[in-house]
Amino acid sequence: xxxxxxxxxxxxxxxxxxxxxxxxxxxxxxxxxxxxxxxxxxxxxxxxxxxxxxxxxxxxxxxxxxxxxxxxxxxxxxxxxxxxxxxxxxxxxxxxxxxxxxxxxxxxxxxxxxxxxxxxxxxxxxxxxxxxxxxxxxxxxxxxxxxxxxxxxxxxxxxxxxxxxxxxxxxxxxxxxxxxxxxxxxxxxxxxxxxxxxxxxxxxxxxxxxxxxxxxxxxxxxxxxxx
Amino acid sequence: xxxxxxxxxxxxxxxxxxxxxxxxxxxxxxxxxxxxxxxxxxxxxxxxxxxxxxxxxxxxxxxxxxxxxxxxxxxxxxxxxxxxxxxxxxxxxxxxxxxxxxxxxxxxxxxxxxxxxxxxxxxxxxxxxxxxxxxxxxxxxxxxxxxxxxxxxxxxxxxxxxxxxxxxxxxxxxxxxxxxxxxxxxxxxxxxxxxxxxxxxxxxxxxxxxxxxxxxxxxxxxxxxxxxxxxxxxxxxxxxxxxxxxxxxxxxxxxxxxxxxxxxxxxxxxxxxxxxxxxxxxxxxxxxxxxxxxxxxxxxxxxxxxxxxxxxxxxxxxxxxxxxxxxxxxxxxxxxxxxxxxxxxxxxxxxxxxxxxxxxxxxxxxxxxxxxxxxxxxxxxxxxxxxxxxxxxxxxxxxxxxxxxxxxxxxxxxxxxxxxxxxxxxxxxxxxxxxxxxxxxxxxxxxxxxxxxxxxxxxxxxxxxxxxxxxxxxxxxxxxxxxxxxxxxxxxxxxxxxxxxx
Numbered sequence: 001x002x003x004x005x006x007x008x009x010x011x012x013x014x015x016x017x018x019x020x021x022x023x024x025x026x027x028x029x030x031x032x033x034x035x036x037x038x039x040x041x042x043x044x045x046x047x048x049x050x051x052x053x054x055x056x057x058x059x060x061x062x063x064x065x066x067x068x069x070x071x072x073x074x075x076x077x078x079x080x081x082x083x084x085x086x087x088x089x090x091x092x093x094x095x096x097x098x099x100x101x102x103x104x105x106x107x108x109x110x111x112x113x114x115x116x117x118x119x120x121x122x123x124x125x126x127x128x129x130x131x132x133x134x135x136x137x138x139x140x141x142x143x144x145x146x147x148x149x150x151x152x153x154x155x156x157x158x159x160x161x162x163x164x165x166x167x168x169x170x171x172x173x174x175x176x177x178x179x180x181x182x183x184x185x186x187x188x189x190x191x192x193x194x195x196x197x198x199x200x201x202x203x204x205x206x207x208x209x210x211x212x213x214x215x216x217x218x219x220x221x222x223x224x225x226x227x
Numbered sequence: 228x229x230x231x232x233x234x235x236x237x238x239x240x241x242x243x244x245x246x247x248x249x250x251x252x253x254x255x256x257x258x259x260x261x262x263x264x265x266x267x268x269x270x271x272x273x274x275x276x277x278x279x280x281x282x283x284x285x286x287x288x289x290x291x292x293x294x295x296x297x298x299x300x301x302x303x304x305x306x307x308x309x310x311x312x313x314x315x316x317x318x319x320x321x322x323x324x325x326x327x328x329x330x331x332x333x334x335x336x337x338x339x340x341x342x343x344x345x346x347x348x349x350x351x352x353x354x355x356x357x358x359x360x361x362x363x364x365x366x367x368x369x370x371x372x373x374x375x376x377x378x379x380x381x382x383x384x385x386x387x388x389x390x391x392x393x394x395x396x397x398x399x400x401x402x403x404x405x406x407x408x409x410x411x412x413x414x415x416x417x418x419x420x421x422x423x424x425x426x427x428x429x430x431x432x433x434x435x436x437x438x439x440x441x442x443x444x445x446x447x448x449x450x451x452x453x454x455x456x457x458x459x460x461x462x463x464x465x466x467x468x469x470x471x472x473x474x475x476x477x478x479x480x481x482x483x484x485x486x487x488x489x490x491x492x493x494x495x496x497x498x499x500x501x502x503x504x505x506x507x508x509x510x511x512x513x514x515x516x517x518x519x520x521x522x523x524x525x526x527x528x529x530x531x532x533x534x535x536x537x538x539x540x541x542x543x544x545x546x547x548x549x550x551x552x553x554x555x556x557x558x559x560x561x562x563x564x565x566x567x568x569x570x571x572x573x574x575x576x577x578x579x580x581x582x583x584x585x586x587x588x589x590x591x592x593x594x595x596x597x598x599x600x601x602x603x604x605x606x607x608x609x610x611x612x613x614x615x616x617x618x619x620x621x622x623x624x625x626x627x628x629x630x631x632x633x634x635x636x637x638x639x640x641x642x643x644x645x646x647x648x649x650x651x652x653x654x655x656x657x658x659x660x661x662x663x664x665x666x667x668x669x670x671x672x673x674x675x676x677x678x679x680x681x682x683x684x685x686x687x688x689x690x691x692x693x694x695x696x697x698x699x700x701x702x703x704x705x706x707x708x709x710x711x712x713x714x715x716x717x718x719x720x721x722x723x724x725x726x727x728x729x
Binding site for chain 1: 500596
């Protein structure tokens with residue numbers, strides 16, 4: 001069962017969520033502050049981070065950026081819902097998903113599983129390394145290189161790129177992408193797709209020109225190519 | 228300057244001013260004219276009458292008169308007319324004499340004068356005009372002699388016809404003078420009229436502008452108070468009213484902001500403990516089976532109530548976001564038929580309890596998350612409070628531009644479109660097969676925490692569902708109406724633009 005690092009300042013949530021997840025067989029390590037959480041990253045080696053957005057000291061967004069500097073571990077934000085601004089900021093800082101508080105353990109666990117499953121589910125039947133222009137995508141190694149240089153991508157970004165590039169020129173709606181990539185079956189999160197596309201673009205696109213690999217089809221969604 | 232009425236205040240003020248000036252000028256002129264005219268005529272008249280009487284007294288008449296004598300007297304009297312030369316006529320029985328040799332009887336002496344003369348020994352006079360409109364004074368005087376203190380008529384009557392041309396010219400000159408004086412007078416009166424109108428109208432105009440500004444929400448609008456007249460008093464009152472209004476509005480706003488912040492803060496504060504509780508409720512539920520029945524029931528109760536509380540807090544948060552206008556629309560293009568089907572499937576309502584009639588191939592631009600909430604809420608309500616089958620009908624309608632809320636039932640309708648009342652509309656109807664909504668509950672159905680059935684004070688919902696639904700529809704620029712269908716249960720109709728503006 002996955003090792004989860006929970007960074008949450010409120011003791012009742014920390015203990016409640018920790019208790020619920022441990023009961024379901026997860027190994028949970030909890031940190032009270034962002035600093036403590038970052039320190040645990042190196043010793044605990046979590047497979048997934050549950051990160052509260054509002055933290056004393058350095059906040060969740062900053063913690064997320066720090067983690068992303070060194071690690072591509074999946075991150076799920078725990079957020080006070082509806083603060084759309086926070087959600088978008090959190091997603092753009094590199095989070096893979098977000099959970100609105102309060103949430104039942106089953107919801108949290110489903111989200112954790114969905115995020116983790118992304119990496120365990122490579123698109124089959126394709127050659128291991130796809131080359132699209134200057135971009136080479138290693139489907140089994142789950143690495144992406146731009147002009148020969150490795151690009152570090154968060155799990156959701158890799159999953160999105162794999163999915164889009166598996167069917168070049170096919171248009172996917174946000175809803176389809178949500179269902180394939182995030183395993184979400186409800187409408188809450190078109191913002192997830194948009195934020196992830198934005199992040200992916202900053203990493204793989206040529207910043208000076210309009211998007212080449214991931215193109216927006218206005219009113220419908222996104223597609224990979226044509227190059 | 229925009230005209231506010233066909234006849235503005237300025238026009239009316241000046242007209243009134245001129246009317247007053249004209250009335251006073253005309254009445255003064257008329258009175259003066261009448262007085263002067265009477266004085267002039269009376270003077271001529273009196274002079275003529277007394278002259279004739281004197282002349283008659285001096286005349287010795289020997290009866291009976293013959294034509295010759297009569298003619299002589301007439302000629303004698305005719306020469307001495309005062310104040311103007313006059314024409315003399317005399318009548319005695321059948322004899323007629325005149326100073327005018329071609330006309331023995333006058334054409335301007337009336338029968339009335341003849342009658343008056345015959346009964347009055349002092350004679351009578353009358354002002355007449357001939358056919359050409361020339362005024363004459365006619366005087367008739369009988370020749371009498373005194374007998375033992377009583378006047379005895381001799382039977383001879385003398386008439387004087389004196390033209391009043393000179394008097395008429397004088398009177399006409401007076402009329403002309405009055406007229407020529409009145410017109411420049413009226414013209415000059417326009418100047419004070421304009422000045423007065425300006426001095427009255429400027430404060431009025433200021434006040435109108437200020438009231439308009441006030442109406443547009445500039446509550447700090449004040450008027451400069453000039454002088455100490457009634458208009459200044461009005462301006463002062465206006466300022467006081469504006470100040471009072473500003474104060475109470477700002478107090479209201481503060482109170483509203485405080486109330487909203489309170490609701491938002493309460494919800495936020497509730498959320499943290501709830502998050503912890505909700506995370507462990509499954510632990511309680513799972514372990515309840517191994518405990519004694521009372522403890523198990525208590526645990527399950529706590530678990531269920533925690534779930535309800537979490538829903539309530541979420542709904543409260545959502546409502547406070549709407550109140551704070553912090554709710555955002557994230558529109559996306561969706562295939563509406565597919566969307567509705569998925570919303571129903573996701574909630575496991577696709578087992579025949581919900582019957583759909585969806586227009587295929589319609590793409591709409593809306594916020595999928597919010598619209599999902601709207602649909603789920605309406606269908607969920609229909610299943611909970613009404614009866615299956617629930618009919619969901621989706622169609623589009625092209626509608627010409629029209630005013631907002633035209634034709635909407637004011638009692639059951641809620642929500643105003645504001646933007647985009649014309650163009651393509653999306654109409655979604657959710658109808659259940661239950662008993663419908665009680666008529667007295669219909670106007671309140673969208674109120675927060677409203678429970679249609681007073682006995683069911685704690686239904687499983689939070690009581691905020693329809694309020695949130697309505698706010699979501701409004702956010703899309705649409706309206707939501709509740710009504711009772713013909714022969715069926717309650718019918719909720721969403722009417723919103725097919726393409727919401729983001």
